Amino acid sequence: MTSYDGKNRSSVNYLKAVYCDGPEWTPCGVSLMDATWIKYREGLEEIVLAHPRLFPGHTKGSRDFDQVNDLMAREGRKTDCWGTVWDNVARGLSSHPVEFPLENWDDFESYEAPDSMAVEEFGPREDWAKVRERLDRARRRGDIARGGGLMHGFMYMRLFYLRRFENLMIDMATDDPRLPKLIAMVEGFNAPVIGKWLDAGAEFMHFGDDLGLQDSLPMGPALWRKWVGPSYHRLLAPCRERDVPVYLHTDGHVLEIIPDLVESGVRVLNPQIRANGLDGLREMAKGKVCIDLDLDRQLFPFATPSEIEDHIGEAFETLDTGCGGLMMKAECEPDVPLDNIEAVCSALESVCNPPEPDRD
Numbered sequence: 001m002t003s004y005d006g007k008n009r010s011s012v013n014y015l016k017a018v019y020c021d022g023p024e025w026t027p028c029g030v031s032l033m034d035a036t037w038i039k040y041r042e043g044l045e046e047i048v049l050a051h052p053r054l055f056p057g058h059t060k061g062s063r064d065f066d067q068v069n070d071l072m073a074r075e076g077r078k079t080d081c082w083g084t085v086w087d088n089v090a091r092g093l094s095s096h097p098v099e100f101p102l103e104n105w106d107d108f109e110s111y112e113a114p115d116s117m118a119v120e121e122f123g124p125r126e127d128w129a130k131v132r133e134r135l136d137r138a139r140r141r142g143d144i145a146r147g148g149g150l151m152h153g154f155m156y157m158r159l160f161y162l163r164r165f166e167n168l169m170i171d172m173a174t175d176d177p178r179l180p181k182l183i184a185m186v187e188g189f190n191a192p193v194i195g196k197w198l199d200a201g202a203e204f205m206h207f208g209d210d211l212g213l214q215d216s217l218p219m220g221p222a223l224w225r226k227w228v229g230p231s232y233h234r235l236l237a238p239c240r241e242r243d244v245p246v247y248l249h250t251d252g253h254v255l256e257i258i259p260d261l262v263e264s265g266v267r268v269l270n271p272q273i274r275a276n277g278l279d280g281l282r283e284m285a286k287g288k289v290c291i292d293l294d295l296d297r298q299l300f301p302f303a304t305p306s307e308i309e310d311h312i313g314e315a316f317e318t319l320d321t322g323c324g325g326l327m328m329k330a331e332c333e334p335d336v337p338l339d340n341i342e343a344v345c346s347a348l349e350s351v352c353n354p355p356e357p358d359r360d
Contacts, residue, residue: 008142009355015144018245018268018290020324026316026352027292027327030054030345034068035092039334040341041065047338051345056357068092071122080121080151081114084161092334102162105178116189117196121151132200139201147202149193152249155235156209156228158186165218172223179227187231198238205239205246212252214275221256229260236265247292251275258284270329274298278318286319292327293319295344301335305343312347328352 004012009024016023030051037044045063048055068074072095077087085099102108119125126149135145153161159182160168171179197205211217217224239246245267253275254261261269269285270292276284285291293315300308312328320326328351330344348354 006139006142007144011142011144017324017327020287020290020321023324025354026320028054028348028352028354029329030341030348031329031331032341033092033331033333034070034073035090035334036332036336036341037063037065037067038092040338043338044341047342047345050342051349052357053349053354054345070094078122080161081119082158082162097161100160100162100164100167102182103164103167105176108178108182113185113189116193120149128196128200131197135201135203139203145201145203146206147197147200147204148206149197150190150207152208154190154207154209155186155231156211159183162186169219172219172227183227183231187235190235194235195238198242198244203244205244206249207246208249210251211257212250212254212275214252216253217256224257225260229257229264232261232264240265251294255280255284258289262289268292268327270294272297273315278315282318287321287325290325290327291319292329295328295330297331297333297336300330300332300340300344301337303340305339308340308343309347309350312344312351316351 004015007015013023013025014027015021017027032044032048042065045058045060045065048058049060052058068091071078072086073088073092075088075091077085077098078095079085083101084097086095087098088095102111117125131147131149135147138145151158162182163171170176194205211224211228219227236246238244246265247268247270248261248266249270251272254271255276258269258271266289268290271281271285272294273281274296281291281293295315296311299311303311312330316326316328328348330348332341332344336344
């Protein structure tokens with residue numbers, strides 16, 4: 001999508017960053033976890049109010065500091081539509097899988113995949129007529145009609161949510177003959193949803209699947225290309241055919257497969273800086289895909305404010321093309337001191353230069 005007709009200033013700027021077409025500013029943002037609000041409360045709100053360029057529309061008292069918006073961040077166990085059981089032991093942070101419906105291959109023969117037209121991760125699927133109306137409203141506002149609607153971990157991670165991670169790695173390494181059937185089942189859940197979003201008028205598709213470990217791919221590039229990459233290529237084919245840009249969030253080390261992801265149709269990649277390194281991202285991604293950089297959340301709890309300023313400045317100088325192709329994100333967990341959250345916000349405003357919010 002290269003036409004900016006009918007889009008508001010923020011949407012045009014975002015698209016110009018995506019297409020390296022000279023945006024006015026570098027899109028940026030700060031994500032504050034529910035647990036961070038629970039811990040810092042009014043102190044955190046003071047920082048948010050001091051940075052309206054990053055948090056437009058926030059007014060004093062508008063946030064219930066104890067609210068937990070995300071079901072996965074609520075305490076206790078919950079079971080998703082696939083039968084995977086999740087547990088949360090830290091209110092305000094995400095859950096982790098603890099029970100896996102296909103941990104034993106013996107259960108596969110009688111297992112029935114959920115109907116993706118009827119259910120989403122933890123409940124009934126939204127009516128597609130309402131989805132279309134929502135996308136139409138976004139277009140009328142001049143916003144980008146963003147779609148997706150797939151669970152985080154929609155493909156690769158879903159395989160180990162079903163099998164358990166250790167089992168999946170053995171399956172890949174030993175060419176287990178049942179694995180292609182499992183992959184086809186997960187693809188079969190996802191593909192109709194992608195098609196429905198595109199038919200409903202989505203102008204931008206968003207996906208999340210954490211493909212890497214801290215410093216490597218979990219199964220190596222060759223096995224990734226054998227077992228995971230083909231699914232990406234098939235699932236994203238409708239987006240490529242309609243020239244609908246794809247945004248992919250992926251945690252962990254993914255340097256070796258960035259060319260594969262771009263070939264599959266990923267136009268905006270959201271990688272972690274520490275897992276991939278600035279030099280690696282400059283070599284493999286700069287100018288080849290728009291980078292929505294996940295700044296070093298492992299640095300934020302321990303650095304000084306000046307070190308944070310240096311980190312964000314260096315990342316910008318290394319990856320900015322001069323005509324776009326870069327965005328920057330910072331996620332602040334409750335282990336990040338307030339002074340460092342303030343430093344993150346100030347540095348992003350200084351480097352990325354987002355505009356003042358409209359006052360009307």
